[in-house]
Amino acid sequence: MKAFGMKSLSLAVLGLVGFGMASSASAVCPYPFNVAGGGAWSLQTTNNATLAAASPGLDASNCKMTAYINAGSGPLATGAVIDTSPTAEASYHFRFYIDTTTLGTMANLTSVQVFAANSAVNFPITGNNQTLALMRIGLAGTGAATNLVAVSACNNGTNFRCTGSVALSPGVHWIEGHLTFGNPAITNIWVDKASITNDTTPAPDITLGNFDNSEWGGVETVALGLGGTSPNFRANLSGPTHTVGFDSFDSRRQTFIGQ
């Protein structure tokens, strides 16, 4: 990976990528976010979704990324920024801020992906549950609450997924995670923890421990934004009135990040 120094503005991306300032000195909230556009992320992608920069940010910062799924879009709708700088990372720490206020309490069968850490290996070799995603984070409604859901690739011989969830109230939260590659592997997720000392202190809000993801590979690509929507999400939570904010992304190999 690139050096892990935090960029100070916008959707600050530590080391890897970021929603960094664009080259234009006059831009208050620079856009686009990709390197070619003057930002810090490797790529940004939109397919029936809308990305923008907006002010203020979510972390006492000046700017944030906003994303929404366009009304009437299909299941491939995606609006995200992508970091391709990781290289088979066997230990990956990340932290980002997210504002889910406009999504409210999501209904049943309503879900959306907000983060993914992908490997370069598609596994299992056959079947209907092949995936490159070493770990994904999504939001899923139950009708009574919205859950933050972590889904890790795991060689369990059945659906090749290990999952865990925690309730997430509508609003601004910071999500921190630590995932590892190998056997045994772990995925730990913390919500709104100001300081994290190690994988057990404070106790993770989601912990997936001692599973086998060695058939995949280390983290190669990271995506932050909206995608993987369910039909109910697209039907009821699309359009600019359901804009989600992202800010202050940070990633590291070994150390925890905190608020």
Place this chain on the structure above:
Amino acid sequence: MKCVKFAAAIALCLGMGQAFAQTCAAPTALTAAGVAGVDGCAATNTVSVVCSFINNPSPDTIFSFTLAGAFTATTISVTTTTGTYQPQLILQQACGSVDECAVTGNAAAQGGGTNVSLTGLSGAYFLVVNGTSQSLATDCGTFSLAVNGSLPVQLQKFSVD
């Protein structure tokens, strides 16, 4: 005895309310006649996660059909006679996929019904019937499926005895 079995006659051959094959490997062919009185609780949980992030602990009853050629059906609807059951429908081409989530439907409340649209679809599909609850493995019950038009007739089995 000669026995020619077509999908259109499957329901009659099996009889309503009897045991159905319920897995991705052995789904029940769904015809325009629909099915009635299916005991969803007799199935097993084979699609433990739907739409990537939604836990599904309830039993999954699997049906299959192919949309090709001429057909008039535009929706498949589920109703239940079990007051505590909140039906959910997931239409998939990759049966059992935790990620494929293009067409879904779920009842708004226990005892309610829902449907999925077939508009714009073509090819072979699996219909997963399970429960909406993300925590209760007991979200199941007796259900019926209705098709609002014709489906292509599929040759399921042919034998001359």
